[in-house]
Every structure is written in C-alpha cells, then in structure tokens.
Amino acid sequence: MKYTDQEIIDKFSKVDFDKTGLKKQAILTRITQACAQRRTIMFKKYRPIVATAVVVLVVIPVVMLTSGKKEETKAPVTQETSLPSKVPSLSTQTTITPSVPFDAVVPTAMVEKRASRAFLADGSSRASGYNTSAMRIANAAGSAGYSYKGLARGSSFPTRTRVVAPVYIQEAGSVSKDSKGYEENGFKKAVLDPLSTFSADVDTASYNMVKEQITRGWPIQKDGVRTEAFINNFAYNYPAPQGKDPVNIVIEYANSPWDEHSQLVKIGVKARELDRAQLPRSNLVFLIDVSGSMSGQNRLPLVKQAFKMLLNQLDEKDLVSIVTYASGVEVKLDGTKVKDKKKIVETIDALRAGGSTSGEEGLKRAYEIAKKNFLRKGNNRIIIASDGDFNVGNSTAAALEKQVSEAKESGVFISALGFGMGNYRDHMMETIADKGNGNYAYINDLKAAQKALVREFGATMFTVAKDVKFQVEFNPTLVEEYRLIGYEKRLLNDEDFNDDTKDAGEMGSGHTVTVFYEIRPKGAEGKAHLDIDALKYTRTEHDDTNEVLTVKMRYKEPQGDESKLLNKVLFKRELKPFEKMSNDFRFATAAAAFGQLLRDGKFLNGFTAKQIADIAAHAKGEDDGGDRAEFVQLIRTYADTPQVQPKEDFVPEHGHPVPVRPICRGRGCMVRG
Secondary structure: OOOOHHHHHHHHHOOOOOOOOHHHHHHHHHHHHHHHHHHHHHHHHHHHHHHHHHHHHHHHHHHHHHHOOOOOOOOOOOOOOOOOOOOOOOOOOOOOOOOOOHHHOOOHHHHHOOOOOOEOOOOOEOOOOEOHHHHHHHHHHHHOOEEEEOOOEOOOOOOOOOOOOOOEEEEOOOOEOOOOOOOOOOOEEOOOOOEEEEEOOOOOHHHHHHHHHHHOOOOOOHHHOOHHHHHHOOOOOOOOOOOOOOEEEEEEEEEOOOOOOOEEEEEEEEEOOOOHHHOOOEEEEEEEEOOHHHOOOOOHHHHHHHHHHHHOOOOOOOEEEEEEEOOOEEEEEEEEEHHHHHHHHHHHHOOOOOOOOOHHHHHHHHHHHHHHOOOOOOEEEEEEEEOOOOOOOOOOHHHHHHHHHHHHHHOOEEEEEEOOOOOEOHHHHHHHHHHOOEEEEEOOOHHHHHHHHHHOHHHHHOEEEEEEEEEEEEOOOOEEEEEEEOOHHHEOOHHHHHOOOOOOEEEEOOOEEEEEEEEEEOOOOOOOOOOOOOOOOOOOOOOOOOEEEEEEEEEEOOOOOOOEEEEEEEEHHHOEOHHHOOHHHHHHHHHHHHHHHHOOOOOOOOOOHHHHHHHHHHOOOOOOOOHHHHHHHHHHHHHHOOOOOOOHHHOOEOOEOOOOOEEEEOOEEEEOO
C-alpha cells in the first residue's frame, strides 16, 4: 500500500472543493470507515503468517538454546535492534520513557499496548513484524513538535512473548519553520537621510521562541530573532503621562559600551495605565485552533490553562464567546457572561484536537461573533490561540493579511497567542497581529502565559492608543551617522508618518515601548561607516547646535480616525557616561546587544556574550517577576553552549515526524536522520 490511512485522510482534507464542508465531511466519514475496514482485513490476513514466522524464527530457536542449559532460569524472549551505541537496548516489557521535555512524555500504557497492525517508520504499512507501539510513541512526540529516529522491530502478537525494541526520540531543532528573514539596519548619513520613520508595533514572541531554543540546546534561528522584541520583553520604570495625552515620551543619552566612538539614544514611551475598576466591559472571542497539529501538552492543553488564567482576570459582566476551528468551524459559546464561569470552563475542558486547519473560516466566524456582540464603548477583541499552521482555504500570509486588514475596520482588535514547536508558523501569527490592530505573544509554558495574560493583562487586552508611529529627525550639525537598532520589519516611508490611512502599532494599558539608536557624532575619531564625499549644494551647518535630534510621535484614540502629534527634543548637554546611567538604560542596552549578537550583528565590534551578561547582571534592579535574572542566566547558558547551524530538513511537518526511509541490515533496522 502506498499511503497509510491517516495520510489518505490528511491529503483528502486539504482538497478545497466544498465551501460548506458538508459534502467533504460526508465523504471523509466514508473514507474513514473504509480505512477501518481495511485495517481489520489486513490484520486478519497477515496475523497468522507473521505469528507463525515469529514462532519458527524466534521462539523455537530460543527454546532449543535454553533447554540445554539447566542452570539458567527461563526468561522472556528479548530481541534487540541494531542502533547506534549511544542508544540503550530495551528488553522485554521495558517501559520506554523518552528523555524529552514534559510536552512529549508518552504514557506507559501506550508502550505496553499490543500491536494490531504493522508499520514502518515512514508511516507505511507492511506485512512484517514492526511494533505499532513504537510508532505511536513517535507520532505522540511528533504531534508535540518533535521528530524521531528509530524503528521498532517485532510486533506484539497474542502469545506470551512480547518484544519491545529500542526507540529514541529527538527534539526538533527549531521552534518555527517560517520566521521571515530580514537584513539588519545599517548606518545612514544624517545629512542625506535625516528622518527615521517606523511603526511602534512591538511583539515579544521572538524572545520566548529564542529562549526555548537556547534552554533546549537547539540551533538559533537567526531569521526569527527580532531585536526589538528582546528590548521590549522587559518592563521599564518610565514616568506615566500626566496630561490629557495617553502616552509620555522619555529620552536618555549615553556613550556606547561596544564602540568608544559611538553613542546610544534610548527613547521610551509609557502608556496610561487604566484602573481596574474603570476598565470598560469586554466582548471577547476565544478563537481556538483544535486541529490535529495542536495535540501535545505544549499546545491545546496549555491553551486551556492559559484561557482559564485569563478568565480569572475578567469581570463577571464581560462577555466570552468560544469559536473553534479544525476541518470545520464551530461556535461553542456565543456571548456568555463571565459570571457563568463554570459553563465556560466546561466548554474549554471539553475541547479535543483533530483534523486539518481552516484558519481563514475560523477568523471569519470569530469576527462575525465579535460584531454580533459588539459593545459600542467596550473592549471588543478576538484572542486567537494557534500554531499558525493553516492548511485549508486561503492559507497564505498575503491572503491572511488582506482578510484581517479589512476585518479590523469593524473596530474589533485582536491578540495572537502562539503555541507549539517544530511546525509553528511565526510569520502567520505575526501577520495576524500586525495587520489586525493587535499584539502578539508566544506561549511556551505557564510562566509565559501568566506574564502575557495576568501580569500584563491591561497591556494585552485594552488598547489606549492605536496606529502609533515614530519619526526621528537628526541634526547633521551634531550627528554624522545613525542607525535604528531593531524594528527592521516595522519601517515606514517618511511620508507615511502624516498619512492617517497607514496602519501602525498599538499600545495597551500600562504598555511601554523602548527604542534604541546608535549615533556617531560629528567629528568622532576613526573611520565613518559610510564613506561619502561632502555635499556641494546641501547645507550641513545649522544655527542651533544644541539639539541632537527631535522625536515626533503620532497616535489615534482607540475608536478615532484622526491622529494627534507629540514631540520631544534631545539636547547635547544630556549626554552621560554609560556607567552613570539608570539600571533600566543599562539593562535595555544589554537586551539590545544580545539580540544583535544572536543575529551575528555587524556593529558590536567583538562585544561578547559574557560582557553582555555582566552588564545585565549589574543592572537588574527591581525584578519582581524574575524576568531579568532569567535573562542573565539565558545569556550565560548561550555563552557556555557550543553553537551549531540549524538543519533545514529537520523541521517536522504539521506536528508529525519527518517521513524517513529505514535502512535495514540483517535483523536490525535504523533510520537515516
């Protein structure tokens, strides 16, 4: 047989010919039933043959060998598979407990359950003795984001002999398979290009994904490192806005620790923090991916725990709807008040993973439910929890961008929560948040869920300023060159700053945004990064030689269409030595440096991870949540770990192991990895 039952079902579920899904579901049911019948037939057909072969080739020789040795006691038959020496052999009735994180632990019962069908490691069926239990283990690990190596030979049959062969599971070497790459921002001449314009659209997902890679010893995906996410992952003590504006701008200025000829400018923005008692009512739609790729403890089970955390933060008058999507879309709850918490929790607990991923239809239905229950002066928001692996309908990033860009005009905001590893689609989830007036976090454990949904509840759930844009103008009299650190994917054209139709970032209650520029002052020693002749017709000297730069910021009220302008000036006299700067400044500098280091940044001048860790360690300051101490340890772990390049062919597809062909020599089989 060319395909397994599951492969047939998966291939069929991707065929998009029936928009309603009714015909597809009916045919899918028939195929499933036919596959079940085929399994029964195959089992009955080959069981006697294989059982006889095992008895003749294994049991009888063993009995004959042991019968002549009276001093030896009878023991169960053990058949070992030829695998690399680093993999231990497993004898009869051995419990297989893979050494993998909690999200891939396989129950003992799964190992001991007798096989009813023979499989090879590539998922295909054969009329030979391959242990189905091992295949179940590999599939369980794959659904949790792991790939596997190994082939279990020797199926269990209705005899007293149970043969369990070695299986070892290896974690996938990546978190996301489609992080969109970009080039690091370089230096620009202030006289030629004095304006720097970008969106304040900041997410922290990249930090958590890289943390996962470092702590598990996986290769770092450089394309997935967004330096601004490292900077903004931590809370900074900026003064709150005092006037009518919901945001406040703070600027700090110091020498650079990695280049004696450069200086750093840190721009911090603090959003007004709303009082819990004054929060508007919320109309929330939990849009939950329950497709097959969401199985595994770090996916749907973690999603359930995260939403229960969020539920405990809501007011009893808030509305909660639950929409799920897999091969089809279901509305589990529609506008249920939080005071009926038991009903909501029961609905969440009842969710099960299975099927393909119809993300397009799920988003469409979620927006419909959100608009149906729309609160005119309330907080209307969709919270999507998914691995982003859409494979039914319009599943491209471009199609998704168009869908959410149009839907956001309804006044419904969105928060994207990413879950899973291996087949995780970072770019898809990032697109949903960026184009849908939203924010984005990657949830890899309960601590990350608690940070995003409890400690930063207001920043995640309640927008106080939307379409936030920055434009910084540099004075060429004092600034020779400058570069923006991070925000490569948030850059805007200079003319976009005054265009209120251009989408930009959102800031939530109590939210902070931090930006770093590295500048090379006029007349600095050493060679400039850009070697350009002096201009003949452009004036490079200005009357005011005290202003280094001016920061301009535009924002809109959450329900407004017209932007408001703020600005702040940085003066030359504000420059300080790096050692004299605040803990926040020095710690944020360490975060900015580490993000650049992970991307092999060109401008760190040999600045090492140890130096970065020392700066962060001495600038921890107040650290109630332990995030800063964890960051210091993360840098030191990275510094002590030999780095290897990721293998592109090692990423699991759809949460399952990569198909591989077994290599069999004699009685032993191994898998080419």
